[in-house]
Amino acid sequence: xxxxxxxxxxxxxxxxxxxxxxxxxxxxxxxxxxxxxxxxxxxxxxxxxxxxxxxxxxxxxxxxxxxxxxxxxxxxxxxxxxxxxxxxxxxxxxxxxxxxxxxxxxxxxxxxxxxxxxxxxxxxxxxxxxxxxxxxxxxxxxxxxxxxxxxxxxxxxxxxxxxxxxxxxxxxxxxxxxxxxxxxxxxxxxxxxxxxxxxxxxxxxxxxxxxxxxxxxxxxxxxxxxxxxxxxxxxxxxxxxxx
Numbered sequence: 001x002x003x004x005x006x007x008x009x010x011x012x013x014x015x016x017x018x019x020x021x022x023x024x025x026x027x028x029x030x031x032x033x034x035x036x037x038x039x040x041x042x043x044x045x046x047x048x049x050x051x052x053x054x055x056x057x058x059x060x061x062x063x064x065x066x067x068x069x070x071x072x073x074x075x076x077x078x079x080x081x082x083x084x085x086x087x088x089x090x091x092x093x094x095x096x097x098x099x100x101x102x103x104x105x106x107x108x109x110x111x112x113x114x115x116x117x118x119x120x121x122x123x124x125x126x127x128x129x130x131x132x133x134x135x136x137x138x139x140x141x142x143x144x145x146x147x148x149x150x151x152x153x154x155x156x157x158x159x160x161x162x163x164x165x166x167x168x169x170x171x172x173x174x175x176x177x178x179x180x181x182x183x184x185x186x187x188x189x190x191x192x193x194x195x196x197x198x199x200x201x202x203x204x205x206x207x208x209x210x211x212x213x214x215x216x217x218x219x220x221x222x223x224x225x226x227x228x229x230x231x232x233x234x235x236x237x238x239x240x241x242x243x
Contacts, residue, residue, distance in 0.1 A: 013061035014100040016043060019145045021097075028097060031090055033072055037065040046148055046155075050205060068093060147191070147222065150231050151208055154195050158204055170202045175210035179220065183235050191222070191231035 020039050021028055044062060071089040182189055194211065198204045211233070214220035221236040 013040075013058045014097065015104075016040060016058075016145055017061070017097060018101060018104070023149070028101075029094060031094065033065065033069045033090060037062075037069045040065055042152070043145065043148055046152060050209065064093065146224065146231060147208075147211075150191050151204070154192060154198075154204055155201060158198065158201050170206035172206050172210045172213065175207045176214060179207070179210055179214060179233075180235075183220070183233070188232045188234040191233060194233075 017036065017040065020026075020036055021031070024035070024039075026032065026036075041062060044058060047058075068089045179194060182194070194207050195204055198207065211220065211222075215222060218236050220233050222231060222233045224231055
């Protein structure tokens with residue numbers, strides 16, 4: 001299934017590391033490199049299986065994590081000499097993560113201020129976005145990595161097809177129509193419900209890529225009610241009246 005896609009929400013390797021640290025509630029000053037490296041490489045393998053475009057920065061970070069992991073497995077020198085001896089191999093990575101996090105937090109603060117002012121100085125729009133009920137607030141810092149984590153859980157439930165005789169032709173266009181059809185009769189839909197009846201990995205991947213395409217074209221919006229909670233999707237824009 002040759003299908004390449006690059007999304008605006010597909011951010012860099014630092015975002016993936018911060019996502020893993022938040023998800024596993026880790027101390028950024030004492031990162032368990034073995035766990036983070038394992039999780040990071042799992043995400044890269046999943047992205048490769050989806051034939052997604054992976055920036056070189058992701059591969060560089062994978063190499064960096066592997067190098068740090070190998071250094072931490074080495075016994076400490078008996079007679080440390082020089083300024084670099086005895087330095088925590090993670091120190092440079094932690095410094096970069098903290099610096100990146102400061103910029104991300106500052107950007108989020110500016111984004112929230114922009115959102116506040118946009119509600120004060122409004123302009124007429126042709127279409128009004130659908131929103132969940134008032135008791136279902138959106139989590140605005142949603143990442144593609146949340147989707148990939150949910151996809152990993154779905155793929156784990158699909159039986160391995162080790163003895164496929166013929167290749168299964170799965171149309172992404174058909175899956176796009178399928179997703180939009182599911183959203184016709186409901187305000188929002190659970191991410192996992194998209195894969196009901198999917199019995200092969202090809203069907204799951206085609207459905208997931210169709211969802212990414214709908215997100216990229218801003219036809220479908222994905223959100224969480226709570227951080228790392230269940231993922232839901234809805235039509236991003238209300239349909240205008242015919243005529």
